[in-house]
Amino acid sequence: MKQHSILRVVAKLLIPFILLFALYVQFHGDYGPGGGFQAGVIFAAGIVLYGLVFGLQAARNVAPPIVMERLIALGVLIYAGTGVAAMFCGGNFLDYSALEYSFLQGSLLERHLPHGQHLGILLVELGVGITVAAVMILIFFSFAGRERSR
C-alpha cells in the first residue's frame, strides 16, 4: 500500500474521526441511538482500516493481540462487576437503582457523576463496548494473519 498516497492520507484523516464517533456512540448511547455493541464495532472498524492500509504488523503494534485478549475478559468483568456492585448496595443482581447515590457521597464529584439506572447502564455498556471492540479486532487479526496452506 506504500504507493497509494491518497488512500494513506485519507485513512489518516478518517481514523481519528471514526474512533471519536465510536466514543460518541458509546457515551451518548443512553440519550440517543447507540450503545456498547455499535460503538465497539465502529471502534474496531477504525483499527481494521488502519490494518488494511498500513499493514497487519502496524495494527498489531497499535492493538497487541495479547492486550486485546485481556480486554475481552475485562469487559465481561465490568459488566458482571456492575451487577455484583448492585448486590452489595442492597439490590438484586444488576438492579441499577441500588446504585443511587451509593458512591462518593459528600464529595465534590457527587453532583457531576451519573447515578442509579443511568450509572448502571453506562458501566454495563462500557463493558459491552470494550469486549465487542476487542473481539472484532482479534477476529480481524486471526483471519488476516492466517497463513496460506500450512
Added chain:
Amino acid sequence: MEHHLPVLLIITPLVAAPLCVLVRQRLAVFGLSLTVCWATFAMAIMLLVRVLDSGEITYQLGGWSAPWGIEYRIDTLSAFVMLFVSGIGAIVLTFAPHSIAREIREDQHYLFFAEYLLCLTGLLGIAITGDLFNLFVFLEISSLSAYALISLGAREGVQQTRRALIAAFHYLVMGTIGATFILIGIGLLYMMTGTLNMADMAERLRAEVQINRKLMDVNETRTVLVAFAFLSVGISLKMALFPLHMWLPNAYTYAPSVVTAFLAATATKVSVYVLLRLIFTIVGASFAFEKLPLDTELMVLSLIGIVVASTTAIFQTNIKRMLAYSSVAQIGYIALGISFASLDGLTGAIVHLFNHALIKGGLFLAMGCLVLRLGSAELDDLRGIGRRMPWTMFAWVVGGLGLIGVPVTAGFISKWYLISAALERGWWPVALLVLLSSLLALVYVWRVVEAAYFQDSPEQHAEVTEAPAAMLIPTYVLIGATVFFGLWTSLSAGVAQQAAQLLLEVTP
C-alpha cells in the same frame, strides 16, 4: 446473601471465566476454577434442599418483576438438573490436570479452564432461568464454549490433529442450525403471546384470540403449531435424538477426554430438560401428546435410535466412539420415557438423566486414564490392559455394567421404571425391545472386557502402569456413585418422581 443464592450460582462461574483469561498462570487458574466449581456444587445442593423444603424459588434480575424482567425460577426439576450438572462439573475438573497436560497444548490450558467455566455457566443457566429468550442465550453460551472445548483436542501426537477441528466445525454447523430453529420458534411464540416468561406464556397460550372473526385458543393457531415444530426439531438436534445425532460420535471421539466426560454427562441432558420444559410447562402435555402426535413420534424415533445406535456401537473399534454411540442409545431411553407421558415413564426419563450422567461421566473418566497411559482409545491397544491397569479397568467394567442395567447399579433403576411404564400401558413389545437393547449393550461392553482381560498385551505396552491416584479417585467417586444410587434411590428416583409429579400436575 441467602436470597441471592440463585444468581450467585450463575455468576460465580461466569465471573471466574474472564478472571482465568486475565490471570493465565496455570496453577492459579486451576485453583480458581476448582474452588469455583465446588462452590457452585455446594450452592446447587443448598438450592435443592431449599426447593424440596419450601417449593419454588424465584429471583428477579435487576429488580424488574416477572413477566417484564428476566426471572430465575427454580422448581424440583431444575434444581435436580443443576445438582448433577454442577456435581459432574466439579468432579470432572478435579480429574482434569493430568489429563489435559497430555491432551491439550500447554499454552491453551487457561483457555480450557475459561471455556469449561463458561460452558458450566451456560448449562446451569438453561436450567435455572424462567425466561425463554434468556434460555436461548444460555444455550448459545454453553454451545459456543462446547465447540471451542472440542476443538482443543487438536494436538499433535495424541490423535490426528485435524479431526478434532473438523468434528468441532461439524458440531458448530449442526448446533447452529438447531439454535436457529429454536430462535425461530421462540420468535413465533413471542409474536403470538407478547411475552417471553415461560409461566406467563403458558397462561397466554391457553387464552382466546380472535382470528378472521373466529374465536379460538391461541395454541390452536397455525403460528403456534409452526413454532412448536421448529422448537421440537431444534431441541432434538441439540439433544442428539436419533436421527439428528450425526454430530455427536465425532465430537465425543476427538475431543480431549476431560471435555468428552463433561459434555457427555451434561450437555445433551440439559437439552432434554429444555424439551421437558417446552412440552410440560409451556405448551402443555395435552397439546403435544393429544392434539399433536409428539408421543408417537418420540417413541418410534427413540426405539429405532436405541436399536440402531446400540448395534452401531458393537461394530466400533474406537472405544470413545463406541461410548458415543451408546450415548445416542441412552438418549433414546430418556426420550422413550418422556413419550409414555405417564408418571412412571417420566420418572424413568428424569432419573435416567441423572443415572446416565453418572455412568457415562465415570466411563469417560476411565477412558481418560487409559488415553493418558496408552495415548489411544483403540480397542486393539486395550489388549491385556486389565492386568496393567487393574483399577482403571475395574472402574470401566462397573460403569459398563451400569450401561447394561445390571441390578445393584444405577442403570437398573432407570430401566426398571421404563419397563414398568411400558407394561403399565400394556405395550409389551416396547418392554421387550428395551430388554433386547440391554443385550446389545452387553455385547459391546463384553468386547472391551474380552480384549482387556482375556488377550495378551502387545510388546509396546510392557511399560504401561496404573493411572495416578489424582485421576483414579474422581473416577471412582462417579463409578461408586452409580453403585450407590443403584442401592439408595430416595435422592435420585425420589426427587425425579417429585419432579415428574410437578410436571404432570398430579398430586401425590
